[in-house]
Amino acid sequence: MSGQPETGSGREYADQWLAVRSRILNAPVLMNGVQWFKARKRVLATAQAGIGLFWMVVFLLAPLLYILTLSFWESGTAGTIVQEFTLENYYAVLVESVSLSSFDVGNIFLLVLWQSLKFGLSVTAVTLVLGYVPGYFLGRSESRWLPVLLLLVVLPFWVPLIVRYYAWMLVLGENGVISWLSELVGFGSQSFLYNEIAVVSGLVQVLLPFMILPIYNSVAKIEDSLIESAKTMGANPVRAFYEVSLPLSLPGVVAGCILVFILAVGSFLAPALLGGPGDQMIANLIERTFLRGQNWPLASAMSIVYLAVLFVMITAFNRFVSLDELFGEGN
Amino acid sequence: MRGNPLWTAIKATTAIVYLFLLAPLIVVVAVSFNPTQFATFPPAGFSLEWYVEFFTHDRMLGSLFNSFVVAGGSAIVAGVVGLISALGFVRYDIRWKNVLSSLLFLPMIISPVVIGVALTMFLTRIGMERNYLYLIVGHSTLVLPYVFVTVRAQLYRFDQELEEAARTLGANELETFVEVTLPLIMPGLGAGMLLAFVISFGEFTATQFWVQPQTTTAPIEIYTMVRTSLTPMINAMATMLIVVTVVVPLVLDAVLGKNLILKSA
Numbered sequence: 001m002s003g004q005p006e007t008g009s010g011r012e013y014a015d016q017w018l019a020v021r022s023r024i025l026n027a028p029v030l031m032n033g034v035q036w037f038k039a040r041k042r043v044l045a046t047a048q049a050g051i052g053l054f055w056m057v058v059f060l061l062a063p064l065l066y067i068l069t070l071s072f073w074e075s076g077t078a079g080t081i082v083q084e085f086t087l088e089n090y091y092a093v094l095v096e097s098v099s100l101s102s103f104d105v106g107n108i109f110l111l112v113l114w115q116s117l118k119f120g121l122s123v124t125a126v127t128l129v130l131g132y133v134p135g136y137f138l139g140r141s142e143s144r145w146l147p148v149l150l151l152l153v154v155l156p157f158w159v160p161l162i163v164r165y166y167a168w169m170l171v172l173g174e175n176g177v178i179s180w181l182s183e184l185v186g187f188g189s190q191s192f193l194y195n196e197i198a199v200v201s202g203l204v205q206v207l208l209p210f211m212i213l214p215i216y217n218s219v220a221k222i223e224d225s226l227i228e229s230a231k232t233m234g235a236n237p238v239r240a241f242y243e244v245s246l247p248l249s250l251p252g253v254v255a256g257c258i259l260v261f262i263l264a265v266g267s268f269l270a271p272a273l274l275g276g277p278g279d280q281m282i283a284n285l286i287e288r289t290f291l292r293g294q295n296w297p298l299a300s301a302m303s304i305v306y307l308a309v310l311f312v313m314i315t316a317f318n319r320f321v322s323l324d325e326l327f328g329e330g331n
Numbered sequence: 332m333r334g335n336p337l338w339t340a341i342k343a344t345t346a347i348v349y350l351f352l353l354a355p356l357i358v359v360v361a362v363s364f365n366p367t368q369f370a371t372f373p374p375a376g377f378s379l380e381w382y383v384e385f386f387t388h389d390r391m392l393g394s395l396f397n398s399f400v401v402a403g404g405s406a407i408v409a410g411v412v413g414l415i416s417a418l419g420f421v422r423y424d425i426r427w428k429n430v431l432s433s434l435l436f437l438p439m440i441i442s443p444v445v446i447g448v449a450l451t452m453f454l455t456r457i458g459m460e461r462n463y464l465y466l467i468v469g470h471s472t473l474v475l476p477y478v479f480v481t482v483r484a485q486l487y488r489f490d491q492e493l494e495e496a497a498r499t500l501g502a503n504e505l506e507t508f509v510e511v512t513l514p515l516i517m518p519g520l521g522a523g524m525l526l527a528f529v530i531s532f533g534e535f536t537a538t539q540f541w542v543q544p545q546t547t548t549a550p551i552e553i554y555t556m557v558r559t560s561l562t563p564m565i566n567a568m569a570t571m572l573i574v575v576t577v578v579v580p581l582v583l584d585a586v587l588g589k590n591l592i593l594k595s596a
Contacts, residue, residue, distance in 0.1 A: 048419025052412050055471070060434075162535045287539070299448055307441065
């Protein structure tokens, strides 16, 4: 309505103006109270939602776009940035290390990325094995202690990650609980820290609630009558579980696996505290490149590649469950 | 099914997983009262000396104070922004609703290292000073999704006719919001802000890029201690953090009687 005619006589122009004018003049009259209320509501709601979106655009998207730019810039000596276009950073990340200032971590990126994905898969598998039964139990339990039992799953999530991983160090460490048990059964005291198993077990320990809760949610929704009727039809408990409960619990399983996998792959603290030098993951490499290597463009390129991988994974997962469901309803 | 051996096996497995989940935290608390120089298990006795050391250690106390400031500030900022945008998303069918609300969930999925690094480079670029505000901006971004989700869940359960009734009876918009809407969504907002506080309070990974010596938070201090000097004071400090993040919300929960913690899950 505000578009001006590209060609045309004064007559057309005048017509258009009249149309606009009549629309403006008539609008409040044509709109009844409900319509006016709705239009106002739409503007208000958009503005309200816009505040949160604006925050994310300024403090999340803009920084991400900025590092996208940075990842194509050269890094100078002593942590400076040279605003010259280059593909050097991506070459270093994806192909092989070129001499980049003093800090050479480029060519191990793919190795570390692969290791992170492997850790993610192991953690997801172990978490599923350990988390399914408790999730199922909570979902089917009629105990009056259920709120307390659920609280006990949620509470560890509130404790700072650093404390939880430190606690796991106390369990696995030289003078720790496992070492004490190992001494009791005659294997002598020893440390179980700084290896792959320590990292995976620590991540499992920390991420278990993310598996248990979605499974609980799915199982709790299954109606008793479904399982009962399976039994009435002659299925034994195992068969009834296999035919009814298991398929109906799958949405929770899928949601739990996706959450645990994504969170495990992005983990920084578990490898930093529990792993040895060879167990570092993608987050550790980015931190090292940024803080110790002082190579911001290279760290940016790594972050961008990690985000690309994450984006591909999420798009693939999206076929099973949308982000909104994952974090919104199910949680 | 209940009472049969299979159900018993399920119960037993659940108990073992609970032990796995909770035992480490109990170990930290137990070891913090250990009098010896090295954190050994089982504890060799009972002493409060590491707590005395902790409460007379200026740097530790300072970092705890900083954590309270940052977490409090972030909970308030995220609370306000999260509440307003949740209202917008629920009240009206905005176009591209799903895509846009996904944007608000992003900080939950992207590794905090990337958010930390990207925001540092960006804020350095625009020349922001590294003070409390810097940390609050960063933490608010990280915790905003949690407030958004909990408030939104509460709004879905909310009967909008109650607002219309208030309007019909002559309340103006502000009165309606303060006297009808806010009390009804308070449990969701409270749960979300509590969660925002707790997550901000314990955040380490992104924070390590954002702190200055004067604004160092408690998790950063613990990490430094774990990496450099394994003093038993860590156990006392870790126990204090468990107290702040678990006991305080539980007490709040019991006093307010709103089941805030379970709502946040």
